[in-house]
Amino acid sequence: MISSQDSQPPRPPERVEQEAIAWFTRMNGEPSAGDHENFNRWRNADPAHERAYRDVSATWASTDAPGERVAAEEADTLSGYLDAIGRNRHRRRKLNGQIATFTTLLALVLGFTIWLEHPDVLQNLAADHVTERGQRGTVMLADGTVVMLDAGSALTEQMDGDARRVRLLRGAAYFDVVPTGRPFIVEAGQGETRVTGTAFSVELRDDDTVVTLARGSVGVSSHTDHRKAMLEPKQSVSYGSAGLGPIRQVSLDDALAWRDGRLIFENARLEDIVSQIGRYRSGRIIILGSGLAGHRVSGNLPLDDPDAALASLQATVGFRMNGIGGRLTIIGP
Structure with a gap:
């Protein structure tokens, strides 16, 4: 529970902002009479508290629509959190009002923190290879294929059976595929790329996926319109909800500049x-x-x-x- 700060020395602005966010969450839930009293005491204790709370209120008032869009885009990721909150609600019915209020606040603050700092945590748990934000990395798959992952990327690999399959879950990856005679298939977004031995990149961009060929040849298929494109080196194509786009000539130095x-x-x-x-x-x-x-x-x-x-x-x-x-x-x- 957040307590008042009547006679303490000034604290770091980051701490005040965190408290403002916590109070904003509490007061937009089901605050009790005691919550209102403690909130007013905290708000009046320091002019910095009032300014921080107004800033948080104004910011979230202007981001309702973007917040709904982000939630829709990350529905799969957020579903795990929502399930957990749902279980907490079921248990809450058996608790007294004070514990229920605390649980609600904790769930909201935890959900906000996860959305803000760790939005990809469930996706990372499902992945075989992950790079953190700000860190590119290189991994070798079980068949010897070398993959360079852009920052904040994740993928899974499955090398058994008649084909080598990789799924790009997030971000971008550059594949230098070892030829083995078995197809190498990269699934990403609403399509896939199929090769046997070549070098190419795949990048997820919001609704679209972009494939760029550096060496060899690849076939890119769209699940939306079931069209297929064959790329030659220095060519790129994108696909998404609108289907497969046109093949474009690109500069590899520009298209793959993220590697540098x-x-x-x-x-x-x-x-x-x-x-x-x-x-x-x-x-x-x-x-x-x-x-x-x-x-x-x-x-x-x-x-x-x-x-x-x-x-x-x-x-x-x-x-x-x-x-x-x-x-x-x-x-x-």
Whole structure:
């Protein structure tokens, strides 16, 4: 339970923001008369408390729609948390009111913390290979294939049977496939890529998956419209809910620049660029408004310095950017 702070020396702003978030969660639930009394005491104890609470209230008031979109996009990941909260609710009925209130607060704060800091925890548990945010990594699969994973990526592998299967769950991966005579299949998003021995990248971008060929040849299939594309080196194709897109000629240095810690893009959606930058920093980034999210931009950014990349985007596009506690970043018009 949060207690009042009547006569204590000033505390770090991060601590005040954490308390403001906790109080915001409590007061938007089912607060008791005692909660109201303690909240007012905390709020009036220091002007910094009032400012922090107003900032949290204003921020969440402006992010209702993005929050619903994030929840929909991550429904599979969040389902585990929701099940756990549901079980807590069932047990709560057998407890007294004070314990029930505490359990509700704890579940809400825990859910917020997981959403903010560890949104991929269940996905990581299901994966065979994972890279943390800000850390690229190289792994060798059971058949000898070498895979370079971008930061914040995850994949599973299954090498038994007549085919070698890999599923990219999140992020991006560059595959240097060892030829064995058995097909090597990468499932990602709403399609798959099939090869025997070649080098190519697969990247998940919101609704779309992008495949880029560096060496050899690959066949890319869309589960949505059941079309198939055969790529040659220096070609790329994307697929998603709209089906398979056109084959494009690309610069491999630009398309695969993430392997060297840079992001080079031309006429790309702001939302896609921000999502890739987000794999290199802690916390979450939310863009307000579909118009801003779909804004097209070109550039060359340092992925290993994500804050500098965001600052460069801000200078180019001219959006507003506000942060809460160094963990939640809101981008708006």
